[in-house]
Amino acid sequence: MTTVYLVDDHAMFRAGVRAELGGRVDVVGEAGSPADAVAGILARAPQVVLLDVHMPDGGGLAVLRQVGGRLPATRFLVLSVSDAAEDVIALIRAGARGYVTKTISADELADAVERVAGGDVVFSPRLAGFVLDAFRNATAAPPSAASAPTADAEYDQLTPREREVLRLLARGYAYKEIAAELFISVKTVETHASNVLRKLRLSSRHQLTRWAADRRIT
Amino acid sequence: MGWFGGVVTGIALHTGLRRRTVAVLFLALAVSGGLGVALYATYWIVLPTPAGARRSRLPRPVEYALLAVVVLAATALLASRIAGGGLFVPTLLACLGGATIWRQAAGPDRERWLQASRTTFGAPPADRTGQLRLVAGAALVVAGGVIVLQRANVDTLRDGLWATGVTVVGLALLGGPWWIRLTSQLGAERAERIRSQERADIAAHLHDSVLQTLALIQRNADSSREVTRLARGQERELRGLLYGTRAAGGQLSAELRTAAAEVEDAYAVKVEVVVVGDLALDDALAAACAAAREAMVNAARHSGATDVALYAEVEADAVSVFVRDRGVGFEPDAVADDRQGVRGSIIGRVERSGGTVSIRSSPGSGTEVAIRMRR
Numbered sequence A: 001m002t003t004v005y006l007v008d009d010h011a012m013f014r015a016g017v018r019a020e021l022g023g024r025v026d027v028v029g030e031a032g033s034p035a036d037a038v039a040g041i042l043a044r045a046p047q048v049v050l051l052d053v054h055m056p057d058g059g060g061l062a063v064l065r066q067v068g069g070r071l072p073a074t075r076f077l078v079l080s081v082s083d084a085a086e087d088v089i090a091l092i093r094a095g096a097r098g099y100v101t102k103t104i105s106a107d108e109l110a111d112a113v114e115r116v117a118g119g120d121v122v123f124s125p126r127l128a129g130f131v132l133d134a135f136r137n138a139t140a141a142p143p144s145a146a147s148a149p150t151a152d153a154e155y156d157q158l159t160p161r162e163r164e165v166l167r168l169l170a171r172g173y174a175y176k177e178i179a180a181e182l183f184i185s186v187k188t189v190e191t192h193a194s195n196v197l198r199k200l201r202l203s204s205r206h207q208l209t210r211w212a213a214d215r216r217i218t
Numbered sequence B: 001m002g003w004f005g006g007v008v009t010g011i012a013l014h015t016g017l018r019r020r021t022v023a024v025l026f027l028a029l030a031v032s033g034g035l036g037v038a039l040y041a042t043y044w045i046v047l048p049t050p051a052g053a054r055r056s057r058l059p060r061p062v063e064y065a066l067l068a069v070v071v072l073a074a075t076a077l078l079a080s081r082i083a084g085g086g087l088f089v090p091t092l093l094a095c096l097g098g099a100t101i102w103r104q105a106a107g108p109d110r111e112r113w114l115q116a117s118r119t120t121f122g123a124p125p126a127d128r129t130g131q132l133r134l135v136a137g138a139a140l141v142v143a144g145g146v147i148v149l150q151r152a153n154v155d156t157l158r159d160g161l162w163a164t165g166v167t168v169v170g171l172a173l174l175g176g177p178w179w180i181r182l183t184s185q186l187g188a189e190r191a192e193r194i195r196s197q198e199r200a201d202i203a204a205h206l207h208d209s210v211l212q213t214l215a216l217i218q219r220n221a222d223s224s225r226e227v228t229r230l231a232r233g234q235e236r237e238l239r240g241l242l243y244g245t246r247a248a249g250g251q252l253s254a255e256l257r258t259a260a261a262e263v264e265d266a267y268a269v270k271v272e273v274v275v276v277g278d279l280a281l282d283d284a285l286a287a288a289c290a291a292a293r294e295a296m297v298n299a300a301r302h303s304g305a306t307d308v309a310l311y312a313e314v315e316a317d318a319v320s321v322f323v324r325d326r327g328v329g330f331e332p333d334a335v336a337d338d339r340q341g342v343r344g345s346i347i348g349r350v351e352r353s354g355g356t357v358s359i360r361s362s363p364g365s366g367t368e369v370a371i372r373m374r375r
Helices: A011-021 A034-044 A059-067 A085-093 A106-117 A125-134 A149-156 A160-170 A175-182 A186-202 A206-214 B007-015 B019-031 B035-046 B060-081 B085-104 B107-121 B128-151 B154-219 B224-243 B252-267 B283-303 B340-352
Strands: A003-007 A026-031 A048-051 A075-080 A098-101 B270-276 B307-314 B318-325 B356-361 B367-374
Touching: A003 A011, A003 A034, A011 A026, A011 A106, A026 A034, A034 A048, A034 A059, A048 A059, A048 A106, A059 A075, A059 A085, A075 A085, A075 A106, A085 A098, A085 A125, A085 A186, A098 A106, A098 A125, A125 A160, A125 A186, A125 B270, A125 B307, A149 A186, A160 A175, A160 A186, A160 B307, A175 A186, B007 B019, B007 B035, B019 B035, B035 B060, B035 B154, B060 B154, B154 B224, B224 B252, B252 B270, B252 B283, B252 B307, B283 B307, B283 B318, B283 B340, B283 B367, B340 B356, B340 B367
Parallel strands: A003 A026, A003 A048, A048 A075, A075 A098, B270 B307
Antiparallel strands: B307 B318, B318 B367, B356 B367
C-alpha cells in the first residue's frame, strides 16, 4: 500500500483526509508545521507527501526546500485551497509533482496519490490552465547573454502536442480520455505531462522567472 | 544581569559597542565634571525597557521627580561655569516646557504638529501659507544674525557661540533619547491604528457574509443540495476577496465566471472555471458566453452530474469555449427540433454571430459542447 504523509496546519482537515483515504493508502504520519513535517518526513521516508501551501513559518515551500534532495524516492503532491498562480507555480518549480485543490473528491485524491507514487505527475484543470497561461505568448523570453540559447529555448516553449494535452487536461479530461482523443497511448500522455512539468521547472520564461523571483526560489 | 540600571548593557546592545567601552565612557564623563552621572541617571529613566524584560524600577512619579532634580542640577552646574549663564537657564526651562507640552500631547496632535513643521520646509508651490511662513521665518533669522553681528564685538561673539554650541550638544544628549522614543512611539501608534482598521474591515466582512452563510447552512442542514450550494457560493465570494479572481467587468473571463456562478447558485452544481487569456467582450463573444451559460444550465439540469467543467481559451485567431460534464449524455441527433435549449439557445445563437458549435455526447459518457468564435 502506498505510504502517505500529511502536512497541513488544520488538524480538522488532516483528520478528514485520513478518514477519506483510510484503507486505500497507508497514512504513516502527519504534521501541522513545516519543522515537524521535515523531521517526520525524513524519519518515515514516505512514498508520497500531501503538502499544504499556506502554513505559518514558510509553508509548503519551506518543507520542499528543507527536505530537498535528501529523499529522492519521496514525491510531493500539493493539496491546497489557493487560487493564486504564483503559489502553485512556486511549489512546482521547487519540486512538487502535482497540484490538486482541496475540493477534490476522495476517489480522485486516492487516484492522484497512486499516480504520483507511480512516478506520474498530476495536473488539475486549474494547474493546466496556469501553465497554458504562463506559456501563452509563445515568443521566448529575451535572450540573456550568459545562458546557452538552445537549451533555454527548448524549455521556454511547449510543443504543439504538449499544448493539446494541456488543453484537454484543462477541459477536465482524464489521461485515458486524452489518449483516446489523440490516438496515443496513456503512457505517451504521461510522458507529455512529465515533460511539461520539467519545462515548468527549468524554464526561464520571464513570467515564471518573475513569479519565482517574488518567492525567492530561483 | 543589569550591572546597575542596565543602561550600559542597553546602550552596548543598541550601538554594538562592548559593554566595557560604554562603562569606561560613562566613568570618564562622571569624573570630568559629573556629566556622566547626570547622563546615566537620565538614560536610566528615559530609555525604553525591552518588551518582556522585567521592569524593576521606581514608580513613575518618583522617576519624574528624580529626572527633574537631575536636570536642574546639571543646569545649575552648566550655568555657573558658562559665561552668560543667566540667559541659558531661562532658555533651557523654555525648552523643557516645550518638551513637556509635546510629551503631554496625544498621538494625533503630535502627528499633526510634525506634519505642520514638515510642510513648512517642503511646502509645494501651491501652498501659499507654507511659503509665506518659510519666507517670514528665514527673514527673522537673518535679521537676528545681522543685529548680533552689528552689536557685538568679535570676542564676546566667539564666547557666545561656544556657549551656545556646548548647550546645544548637551541638550541633544539629554533630550535625544527622549525624542527618539517619542518618534518611535508615534510610528507604533500609527501602525496599530492601521492594523485595527484592517481587523475591523475583515470582521465586518466575515460577519456580513460568512456568519450569515453558516447560519443558513445550519438551518438547511437536512438538505445536502442546499448546503452545498450555500457553501459553494460563500467559497466563491471569499476567493474573490482573498485572491482577487474577480476580473474587470466587460471582459470574457469575468462574464464566464459570472455565468458559472449563477448556474452554481441556481442548480447547486459545481462549475470548475479555467480561462486562459482574456479579451474585451464584443457582441459575438457575448453570444458565445450566453451559449456557454445555456450549455452549463443544460448540464446542470439534465446530465445528473454534480460537476461541470468550463474551459475557455483566447487563441490567436479565435476564442474557444468548452462545457463538459460526465453525466448521462444523450443522442444529439435524437433531440427534437422543437427543443429550444440546444437548437436555439446554443447553436442558433452562436451561428448567427458567425461562430460554430459542435456537440459530442453519447449515452453514458457525458457531454461536451464546444463553441468556437472567430475574433
